[in-house]
Amino acid sequence: xxxxxxxxxxSGILFGIGVAGVVARxxxxxxxxxxxxxxxxxxxxxxxxxxHLGDPTGSIFAFMVMTVAAAEAxxxxxxxxxxxxxxxxxxxxxxxxxxx
Amino acid sequence: xxxxxxxxxxxxxxxxxxxVVTRKHPMSSALYLILTLFAVAALFVLRQAHFLAAIQVxxxxxxxxxxxxxxxxxxxxxxxxxxMERLTGLRLLGVVAAGFLILESAxxxxxxxxxxxxxxxxxxxxxxxxALFTDYLLAFEITSVLLLAAVIGAIALAKRKI
Numbered sequence: 001x002x003x004x005x006x007x008x009x010x011s012g013i014l015f016g017i018g019v020a021g022v023v024a025r026x027x028x029x030x031x032x033x034x035x036x037x038x039x040x041x042x043x044x045x046x047x048x049x050x051x052h053l054g055d056p057t058g059s060i061f062a063f064m065v066m067t068v069a070a071a072e073a074x075x076x077x078x079x080x081x082x083x084x085x086x087x088x089x090x091x092x093x094x095x096x097x098x099x100x
Numbered sequence: 101x102x103x104x105x106x107x108x109x110x111x112x113x114x115x116x117x118x119x120v121v122t123r124k125h126p127m128s129s130a131l132y133l134i135l136t137l138f139a140v141a142a143l144f145v146l147r148q149a150h151f152l153a154a155i156q157v158x159x160x161x162x163x164x165x166x167x168x169x170x171x172x173x174x175x176x177x178x179x180x181x182x183x184m185e186r187l188t189g190l191r192l193l194g195v196v197a198a199g200f201l202i203l204e205s206a207x208x209x210x211x212x213x214x215x216x217x218x219x220x221x222x223x224x225x226x227x228x229x230x231a232l233f234t235d236y237l238l239a240f241e242i243t244s245v246l247l248l249a250a251v252i253g254a255i256a257l258a259k260r261k262i
Binding site: 001002003004005006007008009010011012013014015016017018019020021023024025026027029030032033034036037040043044047048049050051052053054055056057058059060062063064066067068069070071072073074075077078079080081082084085089090091092093 | 168195204217239250251
């Protein structure tokens with residue numbers, strides 16, 4: 001089996017793309033999708049190192065991350081629907097009620 | 101065989117991820133995200149994590165992405181009312197910072213050195229199931245409480261009147 005270095009590098013690249021999506025986009029839906037990419041990148045690292053060490057703990061952690069990602073998507077999209085109903089926009093720069 | 105498949109599926113995953121963050125319409129982003137998730141599931145199979153690969157396809161590419169597409173179609177922002185994306189200096193700085201993050205992780209990944217463990221398939225359904233229902237039973241049960249809270253929260257948030 002391959003050393004996990006290449007997988008960790010891929011994980012870092014995917015995470016960086018996710019970060020770039022979160023900081024550079026305005027569309028709230030795409031920001032949520034970028035967060036999903038970041039969580040998936042973390043899973044790649046967990047699985048790579050877990051199988052390298054021959055320990056099922058890596059899979060368990062990835063499983064927990066997936067559960068949290070599903071919960072996050074459900075709540076985040078519900079908030080998005082509520083915001084769209086109220087403000088008729090999904091542009092995050094226009095959602096600044098909580099700004100001082 | 102593994103390096104070739106890794107390069108193929110890794111390239112698909114990275115390319116899909118780049119398309120996700122660069123497309124204008126969220127629907128094309130969602131479809132490219134499904135592509136990325138499938139490629140990542142293939143990478144899980146390459147690492148012998150068969151259980152996680154199945155969960156990835158069923159839960160992520162199945163349930164979560166259906167939720168996303170459902171919401172995109174439900175709120176259905178017209179094409180001309182999508183947010184105008186302009187690359188301001190601050191955003192460019194953020195992208196550059198993300199590039200540095202990738203560079204840092206590359207350096208960290210190169211320094212990764214851990215002795216390989218036993219080659220027993222740690223990601224098989226048997227091994228994961230045994231660990232999940234013995235050592236990590238409490239975490240598993242708390243996860244179900246988390247999901248219950250998420251379901252109730254999502255309904256309460258999206259409902260017009262409670």
